[in-house]
Amino acid sequence: MSLRNQNVLITGASIGIGAAIAHRLAQEGANLILFSRTESKLKYLSQDIQSNIGANTIRIFTTAVDVSNQVEVTKAISNVVKQSGPIDILINNAGLALGAPAAFQDLSIEDVVAMTGTNVNGASLPGTNKRFQEGFTDALRTELGGTNIKVLALRPGVVATHFHEQRVGFDKDAYNGFMEGFEPLLAEDVAEAAAWMLSGEERISVKALDVVPSAQRSLSVFDRKWNGRNGKE
Numbered sequence: 001m002s003l004r005n006q007n008v009l010i011t012g013a014s015i016g017i018g019a020a021i022a023h024r025l026a027q028e029g030a031n032l033i034l035f036s037r038t039e040s041k042l043k044y045l046s047q048d049i050q051s052n053i054g055a056n057t058i059r060i061f062t063t064a065v066d067v068s069n070q071v072e073v074t075k076a077i078s079n080v081v082k083q084s085g086p087i088d089i090l091i092n093n094a095g096l097a098l099g100a101p102a103a104f105q106d107l108s109i110e111d112v113v114a115m116t117g118t119n120v121n122g123a124s125l126p127g128t129n130k131r132f133q134e135g136f137t138d139a140l141r142t143e144l145g146g147t148n149i150k151v152l153a154l155r156p157g158v159v160a161t162h163f164h165e166q167r168v169g170f171d172k173d174a175y176n177g178f179m180e181g182f183e184p185l186l187a188e189d190v191a192e193a194a195a196w197m198l199s200g201e202e203r204i205s206v207k208a209l210d211v212v213p214s215a216q217r218s219l220s221v222f223d224r225k226w227n228g229r230n231g232k233e
Contacts (some may be wrong), residue, residue, distance in 0.1 A: 001202050003195075004029035009077075009087045010075030011067050012094030014041035016161035018189035018218040021091060023049055024195045031059040033080050033087065036094070039064035060082065066095045089198060141207070150205045153195050157212025158222075182215035183232060 008025055012018040014036035021030050026049045036041050042062035065076040081087065099143060134153065141151035153233035158164065160179070168174035170183055193211045200206060227233045 001199060002028075003089075003145065003198060005031060006088040007031045007033060007084050008089040008091065009033040009080075010033065010091045010093055011035045014038050014045055016163060016189045017159060017187045018091075018093040019045050020172070020191035021093065021099055021194050023052070025198075026053050026060075026190035028195060028199070029058060030089075030166045031051070031061075031084065033061045033063075033084055035067065035076065037064060037066055040145065080168055086152060148202075152206055153189065153208040154194055154197060155208060155210045156190045156193075157210070157216040158184045159187055159190060161187050181228070182213055182222055182226040184213055185211065 003025060008030045010018050010022055010025075010032065011024050011033035013032075018034075018036070022034060022045060026032060032046075034045065036042055039062065042064065044062045046062050050057070061080050063076045063080060065072045067073055077087070079219070103204070137151055137153050144151060164184075165175055166176065170179065190211060193209060197206045197209060213222075213226075215223040217223060
């Protein structure tokens with residue numbers, strides 16, 4: 001399916017995976033509707049994309065919105081659709097993790113509420129919320145039978161982005177310790193996978209795709225001798 005002139009809404013678009021997907025889909029000629037909490041970062045991203053692909057090559061709309069606030073989301077979508085026309089593709093990317101490496105029972109209530117608000121209500125997530133999201137995705141795919149709407153799940157492993165920096169409270173030692181011994185994905189790796197999933201023929205749905213570092217053997221198991229064996233140290 002060609003993405004040219006398709007209207008693509010990306011949540012959590014200002015940095016990391018969201019920004020990388022925006023850049024990648026712009027190369028395919030998609031029009032971009034970019035949501036995040038910070039308008040200034042969205043404006044910078046929009047300008048950066050336009051400078052890379054050429055001004056006025058595609059249309060880009062930016063809106064500062066908190067996806068955990070349903071009133072804000074409804075208003076933002078209503079406003080942007082008046083300008084852009086119908087949304088063809090939603091990339092539900094917004095999400096956050098807080099309080100690592102603490103176990104659930106040791107997390108603050110504030111962190112739990114913040115994660116649930118963004119990751120479930122905004123529908124992306126570590127642990128329990130992640131399971132909810134996967135179940136919701138499967139149920140939604142079933143409920144939308146009788147329509148032409150595809151529901152696809154792209155499930156990245158560890159990616160070297162702000163997400164994991166925030167997950168450990170921006171503790172540099174904790175972040176470096178978590179990444180020790182292996183190469184994480186880059187945001188651009190995930191963006192390439194997203195573009196591939198979306199560009200498939202209309203009759204084909206890649207329902208779920210796991211994209212992980214080769215050293216990530218499962219959700220929490222890493223081969224920390226990977227770099228040493230592969231000359232990366």
